Amino acid sequence: MSGLSLPAWARPADILDLLRLSVPIAISRMAWMLMGITDAIVLGQYSPEELPFVLNSWLPVGVSLGFGLGILLGVQVLTSELMGIGRVGETGRIFRRGMIGAVIIGVVLSVVVYLVAQPLFHWLFVDMAPVSEAAGETDHAHVANATAAVTRILSTSLLGFMISNVCSYYLEALRRPILVSVVSYLGVTVNLLLDLAFVGGYWGFPQMGAEGVALATTASRWLISIVLLGCVVALTPALKPSPPGPADEARRQYSVGVGSAISNIAEWGGFNLTYIVATWISLAANTVYGYSVQVVGFCFMFYLGIASATSVRVAEAFGRGNRREVTDAGRLGVAATILTGMVLGGILVCFNDTLSSLLVRPDAMLDGIALAPAIASLLVIAAAMTIFDGLQATASFALRAQEIVWLPSLIHIGSFFLVMLPACYWLGLVQGRGAQGMIEGALIGVLVAGLLQTIALEWKTARPVKERAA
Template identity: 30%
Template structure:
């Protein structure tokens, strides 16, 4: 039941890409299903509580994705080592990655607890929104450590062609999250919590379960000992620097992109409670859909990294083109489904008719950015797998800070388009990012 790719002679074909991408997509969908369950449970409990949840989640997501970016070197270095035939050294990559993840998780959580509530109260939000979101944010901060450490193990397993166990771990955590949300959010438990804060505690518990499940999977894999997982990590400052260096560029890229999207929640908050709730629905649905191209991007990156490590330039080109083609086909199908189901999707999130109306219109319009957003993540991953780490970062800084934020603000508030204006700005920025990254990949493979 696992997709095992343990040699550098992996065939670069569409079945290979899909065999890797399928379980990765399921794993990433598991991440978003957790957020989807939280959003639906809280939204159906109270539209106001959904606003608290969205505002508490936005800064947390910035730090989470930034932290995960710091760990991207685990997957890149593992894939390249396999391509070069150095399998026995991949265990040391994992051990360095886990130690790094523990440090990152603690630092990120403390930073968010110290500064998060203060920032919520000083970005122009109504005081009741900031007050309601602050305790939600603190609980989310506590859950950063287990999800970051667990993800380090997942990245390592995926680079070894074992995405299925990681997906199963994530869906096991989802079961925990669903049960706890149904119990805690409506206030049925004996604990004095309900609504958004209760959902955040469910997220904390499910992420702890995820980390423990990943640890069990790694330790019980029969090849772990041969790969050096249980051996003392050799002292190698150069390897540690390479791990961090790849992560620095990816984390800046992830920070910029996520912070920019998080700022859209603030812009929606300036419009009003109904707008921030509607944008939360649009953003959650888009993030859920984004897991499909993200899974394809991870699979593309693994194949590109192995070909790059083996010195196979034609393989790099073929893997990249497969990733772009598969992503284009998948996102066009997704757009067709959303066009038909937009009102039903909005209705699933909330009973509030005002929020539902705004969200349904914005969901329909969001089909404009699904394809370019998917292509840009595949392009970025294909470049990072070739150790071309700073161009994706520069592209994201330009596209999401310089293009997206000003456009979204102008469209949404001065031009009066509201949440639809935010969607137009996101679509423009995604198109710019995709064009630049695909162009960079095409230039590299033709050299």
């Protein structure tokens, strides 16, 4: 009698390969969000009322970052394809092309964000903000000025972000994610020390609140960039001569990235605009909602590890022209995402009170609202939200690794701008549900994105070869 057999996509060797890639990438990517969580926790102990200034600043900074990192994703995809066919020595031209793009994009975006910060936030918070009873005595001009000041500091980190992520993409595609992880956590450690100095006032430094957070983030990001660049130069063929690539290689590298950039703008821009809507409600609503989304973002780093590893495995199989392996790699990534989401969601539900007390002082109050209990109640909703957030990432990464660019981008635009933002505005502001309405609207948006991206992945990769080639 034959035993129960596993699906073709769940072969032990493939699972081990996914884990070997995804765990170090997740740990590395978690450093991004760990910096944000560290900033939020330190700020929550000293000046939780200033968290909205940091969150709102990520509207121009986050959208710029999402655009740049999306454009540069082709470094990972094309390097993985060359790795898949055993031509690692030719990958240097991919890295160099990506680095040139990183410098140009980083400089331009830094200048633009610095210049638009003040007029943008004055328009959003002074000229455009709707009247909200919950807003109370909020000084909208102060909110605009404080957010602009934080944004200008963070704008100087954009070039560093671009350089470090080209290096990360390249090293991960060369299957050296552990190196990226080590360097990233060096940055996390430095960021924590700088937070304690600039926000907590340790070692005789003045307490600078939200601006101190921005300074810590900028300094630690530049440190990561310098160290990663040194690792790439010393340990990879990045600067070694390589033969010219195919005539359309540069176009392919950036066309893969354009779709990802549009998706990032939709997702990051959509989420960051919800912080603006929450601030229109009140600073307390922004703070409670913002801390909850920070936890969701931390969970997202686990999914980003799975998504990035799935992208590498799909791109390698795609480069070899093996449709069966492409399909299996995508399905394994989706299955791993669902399993991870069940575990993370359970943790958020079971430990919501503990997590909220870690984020802010247990006695912290803002506009008469006890912050820790309010955050704890939203983490239960966030538990349902996180799994769909992971699905939309894994499925869209797997689609782009097959050079299917525009479909995942359109899904992201529709889900985050046409579903999530209106839902947050309606539930949070119009219906007066405050922070809870905001998190409910965000849940609706990521649910739609997760389901549609997963359906699209299955549809695209399960079709006959001749149909997909058409």
